[in-house]
Amino acid sequence: MNLAEFGPVCDEGWRRVSGTPGFLSEREARFLMLAAAAAPADGAIVEIGSFKGRSTVGLAYVAQRYGLGRVVAIDPHTSPSTTDPDLGSRRSSYEEFQESLRRAGVADAVEIRRAFSQEVARDWSRPIRLLWIDGDHVYEAVKQDLALFRPYLAPGAILAMHDVLGTWPGPLRVFVEDVLGSDAFGPAGCFKSIGWAQYRPADGSARRFRWRRRRLAVVARQLIPVALAGWKTTGLGRWRHRFWWRLLPHGTVDPARWAARVAIK
Ligand SMILES: C[S@@+](CC[C@H](N)C(=O)[O-])C[C@H]1O[C@@H](n2cnc3c(N)ncnc32)[C@H](O)[C@@H]1O
Numbered sequence: 001m002n003l004a005e006f007g008p009v010c011d012e013g014w015r016r017v018s019g020t021p022g023f024l025s026e027r028e029a030r031f032l033m034l035a036a037a038a039a040p041a042d043g044a045i046v047e048i049g050s051f052k053g054r055s056t057v058g059l060a061y062v063a064q065r066y067g068l069g070r071v072v073a074i075d076p077h078t079s080p081s082t083t084d085p086d087l088g089s090r091r092s093s094y095e096e097f098q099e100s101l102r103r104a105g106v107a108d109a110v111e112i113r114r115a116f117s118q119e120v121a122r123d124w125s126r127p128i129r130l131l132w133i134d135g136d137h138v139y140e141a142v143k144q145d146l147a148l149f150r151p152y153l154a155p156g157a158i159l160a161m162h163d164v165l166g167t168w169p170g171p172l173r174v175f176v177e178d179v180l181g182s183d184a185f186g187p188a189g190c191f192k193s194i195g196w197a198q199y200r201p202a203d204g205s206a207r208r209f210r211w212r213r214r215r216l217a218v219v220a221r222q223l224i225p226v227a228l229a230g231w232k233t234t235g236l237g238r239w240r241h242r243f244w245w246r247l248l249p250h251g252t253v254d255p256a257r258w259a260a261r262v263a264i265k
Helices: 003-018 026-038 054-066 094-103 117-122 139-152 169-180 207-222 224-228 235-247 255-262
Strands: 044-048 071-074 110-113 128-133 153-161 185-191 194-199
Touching: 003 026, 003 054, 003 255, 026 054, 026 128, 026 153, 026 185, 026 194, 026 255, 044 054, 044 139, 054 071, 054 094, 054 128, 071 117, 094 110, 117 139, 128 139, 139 153, 139 169, 153 169, 169 185, 169 194, 169 207, 169 224, 185 207, 207 224, 207 235, 224 235
Parallel strands: 044 071, 044 128, 071 110, 128 153
Antiparallel strands: 153 194, 185 194
């Protein structure tokens, strides 16, 4: 990927994402597009949880521009979900999802898998360059999504998980325990509510990676009880929450520096 060209591609990608309903901020969308474009690995871009297509559109636009194959978008689009209480009794998102892809001009760049992630995992066999987990946010479900698809991450692939620093304790716990705590991952960090890590089975145990992951884990772990309490804290709890929150780097990502960080030499 030519990073000099990425700026305008990302701007155009965001223009299309911004016209799509769903749950993803501008900075998160830009990060996700960067991860899809710059992941130094071959394989599929896999999205678990598409809803009305907001993140799908960004991923698919980048895939189209850089010839990265079709984005595999997994979502049963059935409501209510058995384990995601947020979905309530709303009707299916499937028609709006399809309409979003058409409107953004990326319908041809998406392989739609209208199924639960665990169903798709049963016959999955392809390597993955970017795994975007944004499906069922309950702890057991996030843990399962990672466990089912992790074996297919190509070395150098990027794992990105939504709402790690959001209103759900499940993704945060899985990120701390199963990602930051694992030597199979190398560089890692948070950006807005996204937790990300690079799959580096060969050298993830190197000191430079392990130390940074551990430092992040020490801080992020302190936020699990806060997330479990719905991020509502008072008195001393609020002070502790703010203290740890400020210590957790989750701000600006410079595309060139980030790409250099995950480049495999
Ligand atoms: C938070 S929304 C996804 C938001 C979307 N990525 C966006 O950018 O707006 C979560 C979605 O996950 C889907 N979902 C829930 N459980 C799932 C599972 N086991 N496998 C795949 N998708 C699932 C729901 O149907 C819902 O559409």
